[in-house]
Amino acid sequence: MNYLPLFLDLKSKNVLIVGAGEVAFNKIRLLLRAKAKVNVIARELCSEVKCLLKQKKIKWISREFNSIYLNKIFLVIAATNNLKLNEYVFKSCNDRHLLVNVVDDKSKCSFIFPSIIDRSPIIIALSSGGTAPVLLRFLREKIESILPMKLGDVAKISGKWRNVIKKHFNNLLERRRFWEKLFKSLFVEHVLNGNKEKATEILKKTMNQDSFLRGEIILVGAGPGDSGLLTLRGLQILQQADVVLYDCLVSQDILDLIRRDAKRIYVGKRAGLKSITQDKIIKLLIFLARQGKKVVRLKGGDPFIFGRGGEEIEAAKNAGIDFQVIPGITSAIGIAAYTGIPLTHRKYAQGVIFITGHKCKNGLLNNFSILCDPSYTLVVYMATLHAVEISQKLIMHGRLKSTPIAIVGKGTTVNQKVIIGRLDEIKKMINFSITPSLLIIGEVVLLHKKLKWFHTSNIFNDIYNKSSIVKFI
Incomplete structure (x- = not known):
């Protein structure tokens, strides 16, 4: 800034x-x-x-x-x-x-x-810091077109009632919930249509409704990294949150979209580093929700794809706390798209399987007789943890050593790096990878060179030049 x-x-x-x-x-x-x-x-x-x-x-x-x-x-x-x-x-x-x-x-x-949009007392100021005045004019036209001319009247009436509402609701959260409910009601429409008496009736009715604070836990998928991939619903929820618990995979650009006065709590977990346990995260979510707060659990990718979202929502249900789930673009889908690698293709892959590089608890093991089927694309989350072991078992169960693979680090961001090679070269490839990374295994990787469109500083190291698989790079 x-x-x-x-x-x-x-x-x-x-x-x-x-x-x-x-x-x-x-x-x-x-x-x-x-x-x-x-x-x-x-x-x-x-x-x-x-x-x-x-x-x-x-x-x-x-x-x-x-x-x-x-x-x-x-x-x-x-x-x-x-x-x-x-x-x-x-x-x-x-x-x-x-x-x-x-x-x-x-x-x-x-x-x-700045460039000014005047809906007094609401004023919107736009600036490009003097770098792109024509773009700024374009943005102003867009915003002007969607903001009603009488929007300022909504603010004026609200301002007149502000002290009354402040006395009626002693609790800050109660006041915030009142205004959120009011601005989502027909109050706004009546003001814009010039019917201020009817708008005032709705305001009084809303003020006298039950103001009991009921907490809520909302899981929001932040997507794979690029803030542009956050869903519209996800953005709306981030603007309503009282508290946001976020992971290490959530980008700073997305964190900047959180309502400014919302409390942020970092609860990221990274392999090999000391971090907060999942049990403590769940206890914190429930504790905050029982205070009547709207608690957002912000996760990279999608909450229900290796995000432990099911565990957190199950705990909320057991505790009698209301919850929602706002899905996100899971990393496999987002990163594959940004690398030009379609996970399914009629010529190369009839299906796709997602697994995690973490070892599963409760004795659950991957069925490698299924995972080695070449008609399926295999995507490994948290790829660097046990990638060598996974590749060895795949080869042992019949997957060809020459199977094309891609390791993608910091996918969908400006720092995205793609390393292309073969299944039997994975140990060398990991030495050049960056975290967080995703591993894509299958013939669809061959389409990367032809279909890549997201321009970044991709790495294709000389150690692969002798490989028959990477000659197309």
């Missing part, structure tokens, strides 16, 4: 504009909407600025800039064609630690003007 977005209260504050041309006029008009006291320094005023002066909406304090005019000024805008003057204004403001913006000169700005 190159700029910290802030909303400034300029009401009755002195602002200085150096320049009075068309560009300066546009800035002045914006400042007047914010109820600032606008002071102008310029040799001449354009016709629009002259009109504002006649209406006594601005003050023309001087024809020449002097640093003495910076006294008692909150912020400064320089909008002239005189580069030396702009430089002098910028330096003078910096010396006094004043906010300054030299129009069209990013290097001489301690703040920049």
Whole structure:
């Protein structure tokens, strides 16, 4: 984040504009909407600025800039064609630690003007940091089109009732649940249609409904890594959460989508490292939900594919706690797509099998007579743990040593790395892999070179050049 977005209260504050041309006029008009006291320094005023002066909406304090005019000024805008003057204004403001913006000169700005969507009192500000103004204009048009013009009235009515609601509901969580319920009701539609009396009736009715806080546990699949693969429902839940317990496989981009004031608790588990146990995670989920909180368990991939989601939901059910499951794109499907390896294909694979590199508890063992069937693609999660042992057993039960394989590390992210080889080369390949990684075994791997589309820093090491399988790379 190159700029910290802030909303400034300029009401009755002195602002200085150096320049009075068309560009300066546009800035002045914006400042007047914010109820600032606008002071102008310029040799001449354009016709629009002259009109504002006649209406006594601005003050023309001087024809020449002097640093003495910076006294008692909150912020400064320089909008002239005189580069030396702009430089002098910028330096003078910096010396006094004043906010300054030299129009069209990013290097001489301690703040920049965003693109604004005004639904007062709701204000949405967009910025590209000066890098892509056309893209910004496009985004603004999109957002403008979906936000009703009377959306500000919803905020105004809510603001009038805010203190009443605060007295009625002593608990912060109760107040939050009230507002969430209200804004999902017909209250909003009535306000937008101009029927404020009916909207107020719904508000009062909602306020007097049972406000008992009932906790909930929601499992959310974050997908394989790319934040763009998070589902819309998953995003909505992250914006409603009171607490989020997240794994080490959840990317920072997805964590940034969590509601800002929600509490985040890291409960990641990595092989070979000291970490919180699954039993403790379950106890924490139940403890937080019994406090009436909306608790989100955020997992990489899909909660029900090697994510222990079934265990957590079973515990919630036994504890009498409400729960939901928001599925995610499981790693095998997402990563295979981003590497151009279709897991099924009429010419190569009639089915796909998912297994985990972890050894199963309770004496459960993989049936290698099934796993070695070449008509099935085999995908191994947490691949590096027992990959060598798995490959040996596959070969022992009849899978060809020359079977194509791919080890994909940090799949679907900009750091995705793909190593292609053969089943009997897996021990050497692991030395060049990165974690977390996924292992894909089967003839479909041959399609990678032809169908790959996601451009990253793929690794194809020289040690495979002699392999008959990897000559196509």
